[in-house]
Amino acid sequence: MASIRLENICKHYGDVVALDDVSIEVEDNAFFCLFGPPLSGKSTILKIILGLETPDSGSVFIDDRPMNGVSPAQRNVAMVFQNLALFPHMTALQNVRFPLVERKIAEDVIAARVDAVTKKLHMQHILHKPPSQLSGGERQRVAIARALVRDPVAYLMDDPISALDARLREETRVELRRIQREMNQTVIYVTHDQEEAMSVSDQMAIFEHGRVRQVGAPHDLYDAPASTYVAEMLGAPAINLMAAGGTALNAGRPVPQQAVQLGVRPEHLRVLKDGGNTQVSAIEPMGATTILTLKAGAETMKAALHGQPEFQVGESVSLSVDPAQIHFFDKNGDTLVAV
Amino acid sequence: MTQIALSNLGKKFGSFTALAQMNLTIGDGEFVALLGPSGCGKSTTMNMIAGMVDPTEGDIRFDDRSILDVPMSRRGVGFVFQNYAIFTHMSVRENLAYGLRAQGVSASERNRRVNAMADLLQLSPMLDRRAAGLSVNILQRLAIGRSAVVEPAIFLLDEPLSNVDAAFRSVMRSELKALQRQFSQTLVYVTHDQLEAMTMADRIAVMDHGKLLQVGTPLEIYNNPQDVFVARFIGSPGMNILEGTIASSDEGKLVDLASTGRSAPLALSDRAASQGLPEKVLFGFRPEQVNPDPNGTMALPVNFVERIGARTILHLGGDGIEAKAVLDNQIAMPSIGDILRFSIDPKMVRLFDPVSGIAIGGDI
Numbered sequence: 001m002a003s004i005r006l007e008n009i010c011k012h013y014g015d016v017v018a019l020d021d022v023s024i025e026v027e028d029n030a031f032f033c034l035f036g037p038p039l040s041g042k043s044t045i046l047k048i049i050l051g052l053e054t055p056d057s058g059s060v061f062i063d064d065r066p067m068n069g070v071s072p073a074q075r076n077v078a079m080v081f082q083n084l085a086l087f088p089h090m091t092a093l094q095n096v097r098f099p100l101v102e103r104k105i106a107e108d109v110i111a112a113r114v115d116a117v118t119k120k121l122h123m124q125h126i127l128h129k130p131p132s133q134l135s136g137g138e139r140q141r142v143a144i145a146r147a148l149v150r151d152p153v154a155y156l157m158d159d160p161i162s163a164l165d166a167r168l169r170e171e172t173r174v175e176l177r178r179i180q181r182e183m184n185q186t187v188i189y190v191t192h193d194q195e196e197a198m199s200v201s202d203q204m205a206i207f208e209h210g211r212v213r214q215v216g217a218p219h220d221l222y223d224a225p226a227s228t229y230v231a232e233m234l235g236a237p238a239i240n241l242m243a244a245g246g247t248a249l250n251a252g253r254p255v256p257q258q259a260v261q262l263g264v265r266p267e268h269l270r271v272l273k274d275g276g277n278t279q280v281s282a283i284e285p286m287g288a289t290t291i292l293t294l295k296a297g298a299e300t301m302k303a304a305l306h307g308q309p310e311f312q313v314g315e316s317v318s319l320s321v322d323p324a325q326i327h328f329f330d331k332n333g334d335t336l337v338a339v
Numbered sequence: 340m341t342q343i344a345l346s347n348l349g350k351k352f353g354s355f356t357a358l359a360q361m362n363l364t365i366g367d368g369e370f371v372a373l374l375g376p377s378g379c380g381k382s383t384t385m386n387m388i389a390g391m392v393d394p395t396e397g398d399i400r401f402d403d404r405s406i407l408d409v410p411m412s413r414r415g416v417g418f419v420f421q422n423y424a425i426f427t428h429m430s431v432r433e434n435l436a437y438g439l440r441a442q443g444v445s446a447s448e449r450n451r452r453v454n455a456m457a458d459l460l461q462l463s464p465m466l467d468r469r470a471a472g473l474s475v476n477i478l479q480r481l482a483i484g485r486s487a488v489v490e491p492a493i494f495l496l497d498e499p500l501s502n503v504d505a506a507f508r509s510v511m512r513s514e515l516k517a518l519q520r521q522f523s524q525t526l527v528y529v530t531h532d533q534l535e536a537m538t539m540a541d542r543i544a545v546m547d548h549g550k551l552l553q554v555g556t557p558l559e560i561y562n563n564p565q566d567v568f569v570a571r572f573i574g575s576p577g578m579n580i581l582e583g584t585i586a587s588s589d590e591g592k593l594v595d596l597a598s599t600g601r602s603a604p605l606a607l608s609d610r611a612a613s614q615g616l617p618e619k620v621l622f623g624f625r626p627e628q629v630n631p632d633p634n635g636t637m638a639l640p641v642n643f644v645e646r647i648g649a650r651t652i653l654h655l656g657g658d659g660i661e662a663k664a665v666l667d668n669q670i671a672m673p674s675i676g677d678i679l680r681f682s683i684d685p686k687m688v689r690l691f692d693p694v695s696g697i698a699i700g701g702d703i
Contacts, residue, residue, distance in 0.1 A: 038474065038504060165376060166532040170576065174643060174654065193505035198647045219668075222648050235648045236509055267649040286537050287561035287574055288627040288665065304649070306627075306667075308558065 002153035009058035036207030078152035228333035248296035253323035263327035276318025349396035372536035375546035417491030600637035611700025623689035629664035635682035
């Protein structure tokens with residue numbers, strides 16, 4: 001497998017800036033996630049790494065070799081698309097074998113490689129079926145197996161599991177991560193599901209309008225976001241952002257002078273049933289957790305509580321928070337280092 | 340507003356039974372989710388309520404009147420599909436006004452209702468834009484608005500959020516719930532996503548293989564699933580189910596879980612106690628009920644760790660045993676290869692019959 005480095009990539013389509021000075025370093029055997037809203041530049045990055053698009057400026061390096069002028073085929077990077085692109089007239093087995101047959105690889109090598117990969121993916125019982133007779137998850141496995149047998153230097157995956165049922169997505173993301181670890185693969189993965197992104201990645205790059213806002217391990221980005229933008233992109237329900245001057249929440253510690261907003265994640269709010277100045281305006285019981293929507297004057301906050309605590313709509317409560325769990329942001333929305 | 344009653348409803352396509360013996364009454368102004376995996380019969384049920392598919396058995400009544408011979412256009416039903424059907428050559432405003440115009444609503448009233456709906460769904464800034472250039476998210480929001488604006492007595496939504504992106508889905512969940520509260524329509528919502536059902540519905544009807552398995556409020560279904568399928572389908576992740584054997588101890592009956600250990604003495608309900616327990620049982624517990632406990636009587640190896648924001652999912656087991664634990668990130672987290680020793684509060688244990696999959700004794 002290989003390391004991949006992007007240096008100062010810029011790309012315009014007419015007047016539209018698709019990528020603005022993007023630099024990313026993906027280590028060998030890392031699962032690296034590109035995360036951001038639609039049209040923030042994630043898919044353009046994949047096309048540039050594949051060699052399907054040429055950047056206006058900047059360079060792509062694979063294992064420290066510049067890829068300028070290197071054709072997509074010579075780069076040997078495999079792509080798994082959202083719509084899978086399986087051949088409907090072929091069986092699962094023929095689909096998996098296809099890239100090797102195309103390259104005129106010896107039959108015994110093909111058989112050995114296909115056998116190893118399909119065993120690993122627990123899919124030998126479906127190999128004789130055409131895609132039309134497979135479930136969504138099974139088709140996904142065929143597409144991944146077809147990418148794996150090629151033995152490329154890296155895999156690029158563009159939202160590969162978004163079309164699956166919710167339950168199947170939860171299982172498949174873990175499966176993808178296991179395969180990547182067991183087989184020591186470098187994967188660059190695009191998704192717009194924050195839970196999926198945090199679940200699978202070693203490192204994430206968070207995009208906004210063609211720029212990288214922050215890169216890091218998912219839990220570092222979650223615990224220490226560098227901006228309100230990153231703070232709001234991760235976590236469901238989203239972090240509560242409050243005006244530093246006018247919030248009903250007692251920070252319990254000095255608020256830095258430049259702080260314009262405070263941020264508190266819903267799981268860090270403590271709700272006390274003591275007839276305080278905050279009202280419960282909605283209750284969403286979800287079994288494992290209960291989400292309360294809370295109103296104090298014009299301010300709205302959400303709290304995520306463990307289990308199924310009893311609250312009534314309209315009930316008066318007060319809020320507290322562990323001071324260490326408060327984030328402070330300046331007028332640009334950038335995180336202030338605590339005083 | 341309208342009550343919907345389905346009685347012995349069934350649908351066969353040739354020899355294939357898409358739905359059998361469906362009995363469900365959806366109250367006036369109630370939000371009911373039909374929840375299940377693909378092929379469970381939920382969309383067939385909805386299509387029969389709408390009038391797009393005729394049942395092969397049973398009856399559908401709106402407010403005690405059978406509507407089987409009422410054509411689709413006269414049932415007073417609003418419908419939103421997974422694939423929004425928007426007139427792309429029209430503006431957002433024209434799309435919203437379309438149904439009202441067809442009903443002959445006066446221009447001033449039309450304007451008022453279109454503006455109010457646009458406000459509610461945050462479409463006001465783009466009212467005069469052509470639909471053709473709008474994002475998938477906005478188009479789906481527009482599709483919902485266009486159906487809702489005519490204030491149908493019954494609103495049917497078939498996986499309306501499955502094509503929109505994850506972040507937008509959570510915004511739309513609150514908006515749909517608010518919309519339904521405001522108009523207090525009778526709303527039937529088809530989904531495969533238990534989170535959507537749990538967060539929006541007054542009651543959930545869980546379906547599988549053409550059968551209705553359980554109906555109840557989200558918490559009733561979460562806390563007391565009537566069978567193993569419902570137990571596993573509800574929750575994220577779903578309930579853990581391990582095979583066990585009933586054993587006796589000084590403190591009462593417990594479940595022997597072989598290599599996983601033994602449960603604490605069971606807290607049996609009167610009904611379960613009087614009904615007696617089979618020798619073999621399925622031992623159910625929710626991932627968030629796993630208590631890491633150095634003195635716990637159960638233990639499983641950790642084979643994968645998934646940290647997702649505030650919580651961590653531990654994947655436990657091996658050798659055909661599979662379970663998950665959801666832990667708070669505040670505690671020290673075990674690593675892959677560690678053995679997690681844990682306990683489960685006996686009140687949180689659910690037992691199921693290994694043959695039928697049915698819950699033993701109802702609430703335990």
